[in-house]
Amino acid sequence: MRNFIKLIDENLDKFLEEKYPEEIFKSMRYSVLAGGKRLRPVLCLEACRVFGGNIEDAMPTACAIEMLHAQSLIHDDLPCMDNDDFRRGKPTNHKVFGEATAVLAGDALLTFAPQLILQKSKNLDDKTKLKLIEQYCIAAGAYGLIAGQIVDIESEGKQISAETLEFIHTHKTADLFKLSLKSGAIIAGVSEEKVNLMEEIGQKLGFAFQICDDILDETSTFEEMGKTLGKDKQAHKPTYTAIFGLKKARKEVKYLLGNVCDMMSEHGIESGIFNDIIHDIKGRAFS
Amino acid sequence: MRNFIKLIDENLDKFLEEKYPEEIFKSMRYSVLAGGKRLRPVLCLEACRVFGGNIEDAMPTACAIEMLHAQSLIHDDLPCMDNDDFRRGKPTNHKVFGEATAVLAGDALLTFAPQLILQKSKNLDDKTKLKLIEQYCIAAGAYGLIAGQIVDIESEGKQISAETLEFIHTHKTADLFKLSLKSGAIIAGVSEEKVNLMEEIGQKLGFAFQICDDILDETSTFEEMGKTLGKDKQAHKPTYTAIFGLKKARKEVKYLLGNVCDMMSEHGIESGIFNDIIHDIKGRAFS
Numbered sequence: 001m002r003n004f005i006k007l008i009d010e011n012l013d014k015f016l017e018e019k020y021p022e023e024i025f026k027s028m029r030y031s032v033l034a035g036g037k038r039l040r041p042v043l044c045l046e047a048c049r050v051f052g053g054n055i056e057d058a059m060p061t062a063c064a065i066e067m068l069h070a071q072s073l074i075h076d077d078l079p080c081m082d083n084d085d086f087r088r089g090k091p092t093n094h095k096v097f098g099e100a101t102a103v104l105a106g107d108a109l110l111t112f113a114p115q116l117i118l119q120k121s122k123n124l125d126d127k128t129k130l131k132l133i134e135q136y137c138i139a140a141g142a143y144g145l146i147a148g149q150i151v152d153i154e155s156e157g158k159q160i161s162a163e164t165l166e167f168i169h170t171h172k173t174a175d176l177f178k179l180s181l182k183s184g185a186i187i188a189g190v191s192e193e194k195v196n197l198m199e200e201i202g203q204k205l206g207f208a209f210q211i212c213d214d215i216l217d218e219t220s221t222f223e224e225m226g227k228t229l230g231k232d233k234q235a236h237k238p239t240y241t242a243i244f245g246l247k248k249a250r251k252e253v254k255y256l257l258g259n260v261c262d263m264m265s266e267h268g269i270e271s272g273i274f275n276d277i278i279h280d281i282k283g284r285a286f287s
Numbered sequence: 288m289r290n291f292i293k294l295i296d297e298n299l300d301k302f303l304e305e306k307y308p309e310e311i312f313k314s315m316r317y318s319v320l321a322g323g324k325r326l327r328p329v330l331c332l333e334a335c336r337v338f339g340g341n342i343e344d345a346m347p348t349a350c351a352i353e354m355l356h357a358q359s360l361i362h363d364d365l366p367c368m369d370n371d372d373f374r375r376g377k378p379t380n381h382k383v384f385g386e387a388t389a390v391l392a393g394d395a396l397l398t399f400a401p402q403l404i405l406q407k408s409k410n411l412d413d414k415t416k417l418k419l420i421e422q423y424c425i426a427a428g429a430y431g432l433i434a435g436q437i438v439d440i441e442s443e444g445k446q447i448s449a450e451t452l453e454f455i456h457t458h459k460t461a462d463l464f465k466l467s468l469k470s471g472a473i474i475a476g477v478s479e480e481k482v483n484l485m486e487e488i489g490q491k492l493g494f495a496f497q498i499c500d501d502i503l504d505e506t507s508t509f510e511e512m513g514k515t516l517g518k519d520k521q522a523h524k525p526t527y528t529a530i531f532g533l534k535k536a537r538k539e540v541k542y543l544l545g546n547v548c549d550m551m552s553e554h555g556i557e558s559g560i561f562n563d564i565i566h567d568i569k570g571r572a573f574s
Contacts, residue, residue: 024429024437075394080386099367100440103390107362108429110397115424118417126413130405133420137402142311142395150311153387 001042001273007055008041009033012063015116027097027105028112032070034088039209039277040180041066046273047184047198058187060120061132064113065180068140071109072176074102076149110140124187132183139179148172157236165238173213174206181205197267201260205277208256211249212285214239218246219287253285288329288560294342295328296320299350302403314384314392315399319357321375326496326564327467328353333560334471334485345474347407348419351400352467355427358396359463361389363436373514397427411474418473426466435459444523452525460500461493468492484554488547492564495543498536499572501526505533506574540572 012032018025041062048058077084077092078099084092094102114133121129138144148171155164181198218241241249257278264274299319305312328349335345364371364379365386371379381389401420408416425431435458442451468485505528528536544565551561 019429021434021437021441023441024433028429071394075390078390080390101437103362103365103367104433104436106394107358107397107427108433110394111401111424111428114398114401115421115428118421118424126417129417130413134402134405137398137405140394141398141402142306142315146311146391146395147308149391150308150388154308154310 001276004042004045004055004273005038007059008038008045008062008066011059012066015060015063015120016067016112023097023101024105024108027093027101028067028070028109030096031074031087031093031105032067032109034070034090036088038066040069040176042273043177043180043202043205043277044184046271047181048188049184050269050271050274051185051188051190051194053184053188054123057121057123058184060116061136061183061187062180064116064136065176065183067109067113067116068136068145069176071106071113072145072149074106074109078102081149081153113140121187128186128189131186135179135182135186139175144171144175144179146171148175152237155238158238160238160243162243165240165243168238169207169210169240170203173210174203177206177209178202194267197263201263204256204260204263205281208253208260208281208285211240211253211256212281214241215246215249215253215285217241250285253282257282288563291329291332291342291560292325294346295325295332295349295353298346299353302347302350302407303354303399310384310388311392311395314380314388315354315357315396317383318361318374318380318392319354319396321357321377323375325353327356327463329560330464330467330489330492330564331471333558334468335475336471337556337558337561338472338475338477338481340471340475341410344408344410345471347403348423348470348474349467351403351423352463352470354396354400354403355423355432356463358393358400359432359436361393361396365389368440371514375514400427408474415473415476419470422466422469422473426462431458431462431466433458435462439524442525445525447525447530449530452527452530455525456494456497456527457490460497461490464493464496465489481554484550488550491543491547491550492568495540495547495568495572498527498540498543499568501528502533502536502540502572504528537572540569544569 016025016029016032018029044062044065045055045058049055073087074093076082077087078094085095086092093105097105114136117132117136118129148168151164152168152172155168178199181202182195185195185198217239240252244252260278264271303312303316303319305316331349331352332342332345336342360374361380363369364374365381372382373379380392384392401423404419404423405416435455438451439455439459442455465486466489468489469482472482472485504526527539531539547565551558
C-alpha cells in the first residue's frame with residue numbers, strides 16, 4: 001500500500017510538470033499533490049494487479065482519476081458551493097490562488113486527466129484507451145459526479161427520501177470508486193463479467209466510505225480530519241447519520257464491507273490492499 | 288451556412304436531451320441552445336466538407352466544440368471571473384440558475400463533449416476518435432483555453448507586451464478556431480500537411496475575429512451585441528485596440544483576412560462558407 005502511494009505521488013508530480021503559465025500549474029499541483037490517502041488510484045492499480053495486469057499500464061489512468069477527484073474537491077470547496085476554507089489541514093485552493101484561478105484549475109484538470117490516459121498509456125491499444133476515457137467521462141459528468149452534486153445541492157434543508165440519499169451517494173462518491181476498480185480491470189484485460197464484479201464492489205465500498213464520512217463529520221475533530229466538520233449538519237445537508245442515526249450508520253458500514261469480503265472470497269480475489277482498505281474504513285466508522 | 292446552422296442546432300438539441308437531474312441539463316441546454324452564430328461548429332463541418340469528408344461524421348465533433356465554447360462562456364461570465372450579467376441579450380447562466388449550478392453545468396459540458404465524439408461518431412475508426420479527443424483536450428485545457436484565460440486575468444490593469452497579448456488571443460480565441468478546422472480535416476482523413484494548413488488558417492481567422500471583437504467592444508452598443516460593452520476598458524483589460532488603437536486594429540484584421548484568402552486560393556480550397564465568414568468579420572470590423 002505504502003509502495004503504491006509513493007509511486008502514485010511520484011507519477012502525479014511527474015505528469016503535472018510545472019509549465020507556463022505557472023500560476024495555473026501551481027494551482028493544479030497544490031491540490032493534486034496535497035497528499036491524502038490516494039484511495040482511488042490505489043484501488044485502480046490493485047484491481048489491475050489482482051487480475052494479473054501490469055500496474056505501470058494502469059498508472060496514467062490511476063493518476064487521471066486522482067486528478068478528477070482533486071478537481072471535484074476544488075470546485076466543491078468554492079464559496080458558491082460548500083464554501084470551505086480548509087482541506088486536509090491546508091487552506092483550500094481558492095483561499096490560496098483566488099476563486100478565478102481555482103475555477104480554472106478545476107477546469108484544466110477535467111481535460112488534463114483524459115489527455116493523460118490517451119498520451120501516457122503506452123502499452124494499451126486504442127480500443128482500451130477509448131473504453132477508459134468513456135468510463136472517465138461518464139463518471140465525471142452529468143450522469144456521474146455532477147448528478148450527485150446537483151441533487152445534493154437541491155436537497156439542502158429539505159427532507160429527502162432514502163432513495164434520493166442513495167442517488168447522491170452513488171454518484172457523488174461511489175461512481176469514482178467504481179471507475180477506479182473498473183478501469184483497473186479493463187486495463188488488465190479481463191472479461192466483462194469481472195469488470196461488472198468490480199463495479200459492484202466499487203458501489204458497496206463507495207457507500208461504506210461515504211457513510212463512514214458522514215459518521216466522522218459528527219464524531220471527529222478538525223485536527224483529526226484537516227477540514228471544518230459539522231458543516232453538513234449546519235447546512236442542513238442530508239447525510240446518512242441525519243436520516244438513520246449513528247447506530248444504523250455503523251451497522252450499514254459493517255454490512256456493506258462484509259458483503260465486499262464475501263464477494264471477494266467467492267470470486268477468489270486475494271488482496272491485502274483491499275483488505276487493508278476495508279479494515280481502515282471499518283476502524284474509522286467505529287472509532 | 289443557414290443550412291449548417293439549422294443542422295447544428297437540431298443536433299445540439301438532440302445530443303443534450305433533458306434527463307434527470309433536470310436542473311443540470313436545463314442549465315447546460317440554456318447556454319448551449321442560446322443561439323449564436325455557431326461559427327466554430329460551422330468551420331468544423333465546412334473543413335470536413337471541402338476535403339471531401341461526410342459532414343454527418345463531423346457533426347458530433349462540431350457539436351462537442353460548440354459545447355466547449357459554451358462551457359468557457361458560462362465560467363467566464365461568473366462573478367469571480369468577468370462578472371457578466373448578459374450574454375447574447377439574455378441573462379447569463381449563473382443569473383438564471385445560480386452560481387453553483389453554473390459552475391457544475393460548465394464542468395459537465397467539459398466531459399460531455401469528448402463523450403459525444405466517442406459515442407456518436409459512428410463511422411470513425413478508433414485512431415481518428417483518439418486524435419480528435421486529444422486535440423479537444425489540448426485546446427480545452429492548461430495548454431489551450433485555460434492558458435489564455437489565466438494570463439488574461441493576470442494581465443488586468445497591467446501594461447503588457449504585444450507578445451503577451453498574442454499569447455492571450457492565441458489561446459483564448461484562436462485555439463478553438465484551430466481545433467474546429469483541424470478536426471474537420473482529420474475527420475475527412477486528409478494528409479498532415481493539410482491538417483497543419485487548417486491550423487494556420489484557424490490561427491489567423493481566430494486572431495482577426497478577436498481583434499474584431501476588441502473593436503466592437505469600443506464601437507458597438509448593447510442592443511447590437513447582446514452583452515455589456517466597454518467592460519474590458521473599464522477593467523483595464525489588455526485589448527488590441529487599447530495597445531495599438533482602432534486604426535491599426537482594422538488594418539490588422541484586413542491583413543490577416545487577406546492572408547487567409549491567399550492561403551485558400553493557393554491550396555485550391557473553394558468555400559462559399561469560409562468566404563462568407565471572412566466577409567462578415569471584415570464587415571463588422573469596419574462597421
